[in-house]
């Protein structure tokens with residue numbers, strides 16, 4: 581996927597079209613989670629972060645406030661902070677306030693309109709900081725821009741977005757960010773930890789139905805952008821705990837036998853068939869150690885909240 585120079589067919593955004601048509605044609609229908617975030621999806625995601633059941637953001641934000649100063653002292657002055665999947669950039673603000681004279685904030689997100697709005701406000705609060713929003717895929721896109729050569733590079737990947745990626749994608753991401761940020765780089769990584777499904781399932785299937793709206797918005801987006809004819813009222817949101825793979829899976833379940841079109845192509849789903857739309861993996865420390873070590877980084881600090889719900893790590897580029 582490369583969204584920076586996204587090719588458009590006559591009317592459709594090519595990367596989205598290709599992922600949707602391929603994903604709906606597989607026996608186990610799967611559409612990658614990045615497509616949940618158009619402008620509407622990003623706004624719904626912000627509502628999710630405030631839900632009582634969604635412990636993730638609350639816990640990470642509190643932890644970041646606790647550790648930001650000590651991480652910043654290790655990192656030192658004049659940083660270029662590079663955030664992958666920045667969204668509302670709320671967590672970057674915590675670090676930008678703690679870092680000593682930060683020089684630059686580069687933020688990449690697939691949902692660009694939303695990012696631009698967030699960074700306009702952030703730039704007003706940090707008049708001396710170079711603020712650079714980038715549109716694109718965080719695995720391939722950020723490489724297209726060059727950083728100030730004199731700065732201390734720091735990658736930032738909070739929100740446990742790493743849990744949405746497969747092992748192969750995590751390896752590609754960590755290696756390419758290591759290559760891009762360079763030999764002296766640091767990296768601040770947030771990862772959600774394994775815990776009881778009694779806590780996890782409500783976090784991804786809340787009582788007010790906000791997460792359901794977020795998931796269903798993908799179908800509405802397909803209708804808006806790819807001439808889809810999907811009746812979204814004939815789907816329901818499902819959050820399933822997959823214990824073996826230690827992940828919450830989000831699915832859209834068909835409530836009846838139905839046929840719909842996407843960009844002129846016809847698809848049929850039986851009652852009970854699902855479209856798999858997101859994985860949120862819940863990590864354990866040894867898995868994180870292994871992924872980090874095997875992909876060009878070493879662990880400098882590993883911090884969790886008091887309940888060990890969430891971890892924030894400081895990594896240093898491996899020489």
Ligand SMILES: C[S@@+](CC[C@H](N)C(=O)[O-])C[C@H]1O[C@@H](n2cnc3c(N)ncnc32)[C@H](O)[C@@H]1O
Nearest residue numbers: 614617665666667689690691716717718738739
């Ligand atoms: C789980 S949210 C986290 C947002 C924010 N970093 C936080 O911690 O609250 C994931 C963010 O990554 C963006 N995103 C998801 N997949 C992406 C991709 N492949 N490339 C770039 N951005 C992506 C989404 O638009 C969204 O803003």
